[in-house]
Amino acid sequence: MTATQPRRAVVILAAGKGTRMKSNKPKVLHEVLGEAMLGHVLRLAEDAALGASRVVVVTGHERHAVEAYLQATAGGRARVAVEQVDPRGTGHAMQFALPHLQDVDEVVVLYGDAPLLRLQTLLDLCAARGQAAMSLLAAEVPDATGYGRVVLDADGQTIARIIEHKDADAATRAVRLVNAGMVCVDAAFLANALSRLSDDNAQRELYLTDLPAIARVDGLRAVVSRAADWQEILGCNSRSEVADASEILRLRILHRWMAEGVSVERVADCWVESTVQLGRDTTLGAGVELRGQTVVGEDVVIERGCVLRDCKVEAGAHLLPYVIASESSIGPGASVGPCAHLRPGSELGPKVKVGNFVETKKAKFGAGAKASHLSYIGDADIGAGSNIGAGTITCNYDGKNKFKTVLGAGVFIGSDTQLVAPVTLGDGAYVGAGTTVTRDVPAGALAVSRAPQQNIEGWVARKAAKQAEKAASGVQGSQGG
Numbered sequence: 055m056t057a058t059q060p061r062r063a064v065v066i067l068a069a070g071k072g073t074r075m076k077s078n079k080p081k082v083l084h085e086v087l088g089e090a091m092l093g094h095v096l097r098l099a100e101d102a103a104l105g106a107s108r109v110v111v112v113t114g115h116e117r118h119a120v121e122a123y124l125q126a127t128a129g130g131r132a133r134v135a136v137e138q139v140d141p142r143g144t145g146h147a148m149q150f151a152l153p154h155l156q157d158v159d160e161v162v163v164l165y166g167d168a169p170l171l172r173l174q175t176l177l178d179l180c181a182a183r184g185q186a187a188m189s190l191l192a193a194e195v196p197d198a199t200g201y202g203r204v205v206l207d208a209d210g211q212t213i214a215r216i217i218e219h220k221d222a223d224a225a226t227r228a229v230r231l232v233n234a235g236m237v238c239v240d241a242a243f244l245a246n247a248l249s250r251l252s253d254d255n256a257q258r259e260l261y262l263t264d265l266p267a268i269a270r271v272d273g274l275r276a277v278v279s280r281a282a283d284w285q286e287i288l289g290c291n292s293r294s295e296v297a298d299a300s301e302i303l304r305l306r307i308l309h310r311w312m313a314e315g316v317s318v319e320r321v322a323d324c325w326v327e328s329t330v331q332l333g334r335d336t337t338l339g340a341g342v343e344l345r346g347q348t349v350v351g352e353d354v355v356i357e358r359g360c361v362l363r364d365c366k367v368e369a370g371a372h373l374l375p376y377v378i379a380s381e382s383s384i385g386p387g388a389s390v391g392p393c394a395h396l397r398p399g400s401e402l403g404p405k406v407k408v409g410n411f412v413e414t415k416k417a418k419f420g421a422g423a424k425a426s427h428l429s430y431i432g433d434a435d436i437g438a439g440s441n442i443g444a445g446t447i448t449c450n451y452d453g454k455n456k457f458k459t460v461l462g463a464g465v466f467i468g469s470d471t472q473l474v475a476p477v478t479l480g481d482g483a484y485v486g487a488g489t490t491v492t493r494d495v496p497a498g499a500l501a502v503s504r505a506p507q508q509n510i511e512g513w514v515a516r517k518a519a520k521q522a523e524k525a526a527s528g529v530q531g532s533q534g535g
């Protein structure tokens with residue numbers, strides 16, 4: 055028989071002022087590896103494995119910014135934001151969450167400034183509670199300054215009490231086991247205990263960390279769950295701690311992808327955000343940055359200095375150095391760069407080639423189409439197999455409105471061509487070099503708008519003779535003066 059899963063809610067504490075950040079921005083919106091700390095914590099809270107029926111976020115300091123973030127990133131998920139009026143500590147924050155916790159058996163509390171926690175550690179914390187009133191995550195850290203110290207009974211498992219750093223004497227400060235902050239607590243016990251908190255402490259706050267001592271008074275147990283990796287529990291209270299956390303997460307993610315079959319040429323200098331997906335046998339060069347919802351397939355080579363945000367790169371594609379791309383897709387076997395710029399809405403089909411100093415925007419390239427050198431292709435639909443010569447420009451903007459350029463399949467555009475949109479070129483059309491295309495070109499037709507060439511015989515010699523004459527008269531002039 056399997057035990058029924060308790061009805062569970064998650065509360066994220068995010069109301070704190072974050073004084074040590076010295077910032078106008080709320081602490082939980084400071085970014086760790088390119089994503090707000092709160093975003094990392096939300097991903098954990100909303101993981102299906104945790105099975106929470108509700109996520110409650112306690113806001114306070116700069117709460118409008120925090121609430122705007124919650125909305126902007128919700129993607130249809132139900133999130134409850136509650137305001138903690140006049141924040142007075144973590145226990146006080148929980149009192150405001152309480153009205154939203156009436157229909158659950160168990161509450162998981164996460165701190166908005168602790169972005170490194172792993173899902174498995176959180177699941178272990180919940181499992182550790184068993185029949186106890188609560189379980190609390192702790193770890194032994196090299197430097198315990200600022201953390202609450204966890205004082206255990208002789209059994210090494212039951213928590214006697216937690217003493218905040220500011221309330222601790224020298225002997226207690228010597229304790230290395232610190233409170234990570236996250237707890238899993240019986241909902242009925244929580245409701246009862248929150249009404250009994252007192253602010254009789256150094257900070258005159260209501261501490262959530264007084265819960266284990268209250269459990270003891272009631273003859274209940276609070277148990278400790280130890281994080282194997284102390285770095286997971288780091289709380290980020292200053293910009294230095296944010297940078298440290300970012301670096302820890304960066305390395306963790308790179309090593310995870312290497313374990314999954316991705317090669318990283320220079321670990322010290324490669325940035326892959328938590329939201330990115332990579333396929334096996336893909337190689338990342340030095341200084342590569344993969345951001346946001348970027349998804350990269352198998353056997354892709356991304357060379358030095360490429361920066362991709364919210365892009366899709368399919369199997370076997372090759373990005374030469376310094377490709378900058380956002381909100382774009384790169385088809386299987388395509389080749390891009392070096393030094394190409396794919397702006398939002400660029401869609402390169404299979405085996406497309408976009409070469410150096412080519413900028414694209416809202417441009418669709420059919421299979422095998424090429425723009426190998428020095429071009430701007432915007433608001434365009436390029437048919438399969440078309441070839442765009444060096445220095446081709448889509449003139450898509452008249453200063454007010456944007457217009458579209460449409461090329462059929464197998465179109466050939468000679469070098470230094472302007473395509474003045476709106477304009478359509480039929481299948482197999484051919485445009486001579488140096489042409490300014492202002493009217494549609496039918497399928498199979500040649501368009502040329504070049505002025506006829508003149509050759510003026512002997513012109514160079516005549517010009518040289520004239521210059522020599524002028525110079526000589528100039529010299530005489532100065533002698534006579």
Ligand code: UD1
Nearest residue numbers: 067068069070141142143144147166167201202233261289
């Ligand atoms: C807290 C713990 C400490 C633990 C450490 C782990 C308490 C009293 N102390 O200390 O034992 O070792 O975290 O990082 O809980 N917050 C609110 N409302 C408030 C105050 C804080 O929502 O009134 C939020 C903050 O936004 C933050 C979290 O709670 O996300 C922790 O608050 P913080 O002030 O950073 O607590 P610490 O002093 O770090």
Ligand code: CA
Nearest residue numbers: 167289290291
């Ligand atoms: Ca903290």
